[in-house]
Amino acid sequence: MIDRAVEELKAAGISVSTAEEDKIAYCKDFNPLHLHRLLKKETPALPDVVVFPKSTEEVSAVLRIANTYGVPVYIFGGASGVIDAATPYEGGIALSTLALNRVEIDADNRMVKAGAGVVGGRLEKILNHHGFTLRHSPQSLYCSTVGGWVATAASGQFSTGYGNIENLLISLTAVLPDGEVVTEKMTPRRAGPDLKKLFVGSEGLLGVVTEVVMKIFELPEEFLTISVEYDTMGEAVRDAKALMSLKPALIRIFDDEESIRYFDLEKFTLIAVFEGKGAGSRADIAKKMVSGEIAEGYAEKWLGRRFDVSDISKIVPLGFIFDTIEVACFWGDAERLYHEVINAIRRVEGTVTASAHASHFYESGLCFYFTFAGYPEDVEKYYREVWERAIKASLKNGGNVTHHHGIGRLRKSWLSAEIGGYISILKDIKTMFDKRNILNRGVMFD
Numbered sequence: 001m002i003d004r005a006v007e008e009l010k011a012a013g014i015s016v017s018t019a020e021e022d023k024i025a026y027c028k029d030f031n032p033l034h035l036h037r038l039l040k041k042e043t044p045a046l047p048d049v050v051v052f053p054k055s056t057e058e059v060s061a062v063l064r065i066a067n068t069y070g071v072p073v074y075i076f077g078g079a080s081g082v083i084d085a086a087t088p089y090e091g092g093i094a095l096s097t098l099a100l101n102r103v104e105i106d107a108d109n110r111m112v113k114a115g116a117g118v119v120g121g122r123l124e125k126i127l128n129h130h131g132f133t134l135r136h137s138p139q140s141l142y143c144s145t146v147g148g149w150v151a152t153a154a155s156g157q158f159s160t161g162y163g164n165i166e167n168l169l170i171s172l173t174a175v176l177p178d179g180e181v182v183t184e185k186m187t188p189r190r191a192g193p194d195l196k197k198l199f200v201g202s203e204g205l206l207g208v209v210t211e212v213v214m215k216i217f218e219l220p221e222e223f224l225t226i227s228v229e230y231d232t233m234g235e236a237v238r239d240a241k242a243l244m245s246l247k248p249a250l251i252r253i254f255d256d257e258e259s260i261r262y263f264d265l266e267k268f269t270l271i272a273v274f275e276g277k278g279a280g281s282r283a284d285i286a287k288k289m290v291s292g293e294i295a296e297g298y299a300e301k302w303l304g305r306r307f308d309v310s311d312i313s314k315i316v317p318l319g320f321i322f323d324t325i326e327v328a329c330f331w332g333d334a335e336r337l338y339h340e341v342i343n344a345i346r347r348v349e350g351t352v353t354a355s356a357h358a359s360h361f362y363e364s365g366l367c368f369y370f371t372f373a374g375y376p377e378d379v380e381k382y383y384r385e386v387w388e389r390a391i392k393a394s395l396k397n398g399g400n401v402t403h404h405h406g407i408g409r410l411r412k413s414w415l416s417a418e419i420g421g422y423i424s425i426l427k428d429i430k431t432m433f434d435k436r437n438i439l440n441r442g443v444m445f446d
């Protein structure tokens with residue numbers, strides 16, 4: 001079947017590669033277990049073929065052909081996802097969106113249309129050149145794509161002020177598994193069904209997003225920061241909740257372990273950014289409101305290295321396993337959840353470090369982002385045990401399963417804890433969209 005599908009793809013003029021290096025490049029996402037396997041020269045999985053469609057029409061042709069032959073298709077944006085999502089365990093087609101790379105700015109209406117494969121860093125650079133910013137900046141900005149953001153329901157570092165990807169999204173075009181193209185009339189808002197939202201967090205189960213229209217913002221004239229030191233996480237969280245009334249663009253709280261790493265400081269640290277008109281006076285009020293001790297320079301220090309992930313490539317080849325677990329909770333559960341999850345991770349034999357920061361804030365609560373590293377005898381066993389214990393501790397203490405990385409295969413055993421009875425509706429929707437189950441098989445559920 002795959003041979004006939006490849007012949008038809010070529011006949012349709014699609015760029016197709018069966019080169020070993022392309023298959024290896026599309027054999028996994030950024031889940032740390034994959035990195036360990038690759039270092040042992042084991043490929044997690046290999047597609048039979050990689051395709052690089054250049055337009056929505058070409059994506060439609062790829063899916064029509066795959067659907068005809070029942071060939072599995074795994075969708076790849078930047079492959080920066082960390083949840084073992086699009087790994088092509090059943091071979092078939094790896095569909096790269098990277099050639100869907102057009103960008104059109106509509107300055108009048110403060111929006112940008114971007115191909116799904118546009119990498120965030122390139123988009124932000126183009127926008128900055130025209131005096132705009134996306135203000136969606138995940139730490140993976142330079143290695144993730146616009147389509148990947150929608151598919152994973154991503155969060156950027158400025159989400160507290162500007163919202164997550166679902167709040168920035170105006171419209172999208174997607175191709176369904178049988179090749180049908182769906183889009184909608186663009187409007188700043190509509191009542192009635194808003195079905196594009198089905199694609200937010202869909203992790204490639206329902207279709208391939210090919211084009212996205214997002215809000216953009218003028219680059220802010222004023223940009224003020226504050227840095228504050230605390231003795232406990234609880235004090236910092238209480239101040240963060242109070243600061244929300246001042247509409248900060250960004251708040252982060254680093255626990256004592258991360259404060260040492262970032263600032264050489266044995267305290268809990270809160271940083272906040274205020275931007276736009278009146279930012280100066282809001283920052284002044286913030287300084288008077290907080291109960292902690294005002295400090296200097298921590299915000300600037302973190303902003304200067306907010307995309308630096310070089311530690312990963314230093315410690316993973318040494319045999320350490322390293323990962324992050326992000327969960328959301330309401331304010332009332334925050335302090336207890338933080339301590340319980342940290343303790344749960346530390347209790348797993350082999351753990352070298354467990355720390356956290358809080359990075360996305362809402363009127364009703366926040367997201368904690370836990371980081372762990374271990375040096376265990378059995379990497380895979382250790383890794384699974386940390387995840388089991390951490391998610392159990394989160395759920396027991398009012399937290400959830402994922403704030404922004406998604407479900408993939410890594411978290412599928414907790415999907416029902418996350419969405420309860422909706423899981424059967426989700427399965428029905430998947431079956432309706434994808435009768436032959438060709439897209440991202442094994443992601444979220446089998």
Ligand SMILES: Cc1cc2nc3c(=O)[nH]c(=O)nc-3n(C[C@H](O)[C@H](O)[C@H](O)COP(=O)(O)OP(=O)(O)OC[C@H]3O[C@@H](n4cnc5c(N)ncnc54)[C@H](O)[C@@H]3O)c2cc1C
Nearest residue numbers: 077078079080081085138139140145147148154155204209
């Ligand atoms: C160092 C590092 C830092 C990170 N920081 C953040 C962060 O700050 N915030 C955050 O939210 N995430 C972060 N992530 C996770 C990751 O970058 C996000 O999940 C990102 O949105 C994935 O985008 P991608 O283009 O790399 O998608 P991929 O990894 O290629 O794909 C992710 C999932 O989306 C599907 N998919 C991709 N493109 C499409 C499409 N066009 N249509 C349909 N389905 C599609 C894939 O099949 C897969 O299931 C980080 C990851 C790393 C490695």
